[in-house]
Amino acid sequence: MALLTTEDVLNKKFQYVKFREGYDQDEVDEFLDEVVSTIYSLQMENQDLKEKLEAAERRVAELSNSDFSPA
DSSP states (O other), X not given: OOOOOHHHHHHOOOOBOTTSSSBOHHHHHHHHHHHHHHHXXXXXXXXXXXXXXXXXXXXXXXXXXXXXXXX
């Protein structure tokens, strides 16, 4: 399943159900499941990237503070 884009969310249209007002509950639930999955994936990726950035910043600080001089 591909991750949703903001356009997917903004442009999503639900079909009306005959004989009662409102949207098809199953269709809405399925779409919300996709939204939740996408948000969760993005949160996990964001956390991973933050950790990598922090590690890279620590490494830069270590190298900047060392007596290492490139030739």
